[in-house]
Amino acid sequence: MALRIAQVFRSFVQLTLAGTIGAGLIAGDVAAQQKQPSPGSAKAIFGSVELPSQGPAEPYGFYAKGCMTGAVALPTDGPTWQAMRLSRNRRWGNPAMIALLEQLSRDAAKYDGWPGLLVGDIAQPRGGPMFNGHASHQIGLDADVWLTPMPSRHLTAEQRETLPFTTMLQKGAFLTINPNVWSESRARLLMRAASYPQVERIFVNPAIKKKMCDTWTGDRTNLGKLRPEYGHDSHFHIRIKCPPGAAGCKPQAPVVAGDGCDKSLAWWFTKEPWAAPKPPKPGTKPVKPREVMVSDLPKACAAILAAPSVASVRAATYGGASAAESLAVAPAAEPAATSGEALPALGPVPDDKPADQ
Ligand SMILES: [Zn+2]
Numbered sequence: 001m002a003l004r005i006a007q008v009f010r011s012f013v014q015l016t017l018a019g020t021i022g023a024g025l026i027a028g029d030v031a032a033q034q035k036q037p038s039p040g041s042a043k044a045i046f047g048s049v050e051l052p053s054q055g056p057a058e059p060y061g062f063y064a065k066g067c068m069t070g071a072v073a074l075p076t077d078g079p080t081w082q083a084m085r086l087s088r089n090r091r092w093g094n095p096a097m098i099a100l101l102e103q104l105s106r107d108a109a110k111y112d113g114w115p116g117l118l119v120g121d122i123a124q125p126r127g128g129p130m131f132n133g134h135a136s137h138q139i140g141l142d143a144d145v146w147l148t149p150m151p152s153r154h155l156t157a158e159q160r161e162t163l164p165f166t167t168m169l170q171k172g173a174f175l176t177i178n179p180n181v182w183s184e185s186r187a188r189l190l191m192r193a194a195s196y197p198q199v200e201r202i203f204v205n206p207a208i209k210k211k212m213c214d215t216w217t218g219d220r221t222n223l224g225k226l227r228p229e230y231g232h233d234s235h236f237h238i239r240i241k242c243p244p245g246a247a248g249c250k251p252q253a254p255v256v257a258g259d260g261c262d263k264s265l266a267w268w269f270t271k272e273p274w275a276a277p278k279p280p281k282p283g284t285k286p287v288k289p290r291e292v293m294v295s296d297l298p299k300a301c302a303a304i305l306a307a308p309s310v311a312s313v314r315a316a317t318y319g320g321a322s323a324a325e326s327l328a329v330a331p332a333a334e335p336a337a338t339s340g341e342a343l344p345a346l347g348p349v350p351d352d353k354p355a356d357q
Helices: 002-012 015-034 042-047 095-111 157-162 184-195 206-215 263-269 300-306 321-325
Strands: 058-062 065-069 081-083 117-119 142-146 199-204 226-228 235-240
Touching (some): 042 300, 058 300, 065 300, 081 095, 095 142, 095 184, 095 235, 184 199, 184 206, 184 235, 199 206, 206 226, 206 263, 226 263
Parallel strands (some): 081 117, 199 226
Antiparallel strands (some): 058 065, 117 142, 199 235
16 A cells, blocks of 8 residues: 555655645644634634633533533643643643543653653633634544653743744655654654544644554554544644543544555545635635634533633642642743744644544
8 A cells, every 4th residue: 555655646746736735834824823703703702711611521512613611721731741832721621631641641651752742732711613723622622742752841831832843744845754853752652642442533644644554563453543634744633532421522423444544545645635726716706604603503602601610720720739730830931042942933833624534
């Protein structure tokens, strides 16, 4: 299969195409970052909520259309993780998701030569649509993890805002892994994440999936959980199943059997997924997608927005107040320059479109 992918790949290698893709994704990220939702839209309303609702944790709706109650926060720091981009207030999730992230961080450090996780966006305090970055992450069962290992130093809040993403892709080449950045420890981390029964999907860039298909020599039972998707070249996205008994949670169809190293992967190496959308026929009005309103979400979501808040972030931190405080992140006063790294003002926002998968 690898051979066939390689053939398809060769026939479509075009540096100009690669350049267009790279520029397109970055431009899209910046646009998404800057576009403000209109007041009254679900994005604006869920995005301004600061605390989760009280009560038991429950997801409502689907990964890309829903909300949640009773979210808990991943502590900003643990022995084997640091939460990133704290200003976004998106380290909230279903307790099952937070527990999984902590477990993955411990297991990866113990068994996979991966010192710890840098955890990106999970969800907003009550879930719901976000005004930038994601189609999904709405019910507390999705989380982004960086493909950069946790540094041994404790990052300041400011460094967590500005530490740049590192792409696994080779610059100027079409969907090719950069061998100077990729490592076997990353492969082990991905397969560790896929090994947990509650994990249903892991979204990675098609080039990463191909690399795994071509090089993973261990047990391939869970390789099919790795799903090729746009973006996801500097982070991967973990999606867990609806927790048992979560009646309001709409499950996603299970992934098809097999390792996924087949024509569904080869398709990503054709022109089709990267082609510009066809211009509308002359005389037809372009259809603007309507903004999602709270009334478009499951009925429960309006009540969840109105429900009383937990007392504080501390009170709703997974593991209790001691977890919230024992290793709490330092204030942002320390200048980023002390790390000796060039830190840009704005890193690319992960662009993921996993809703159809
Ligand atoms: Zn994601």
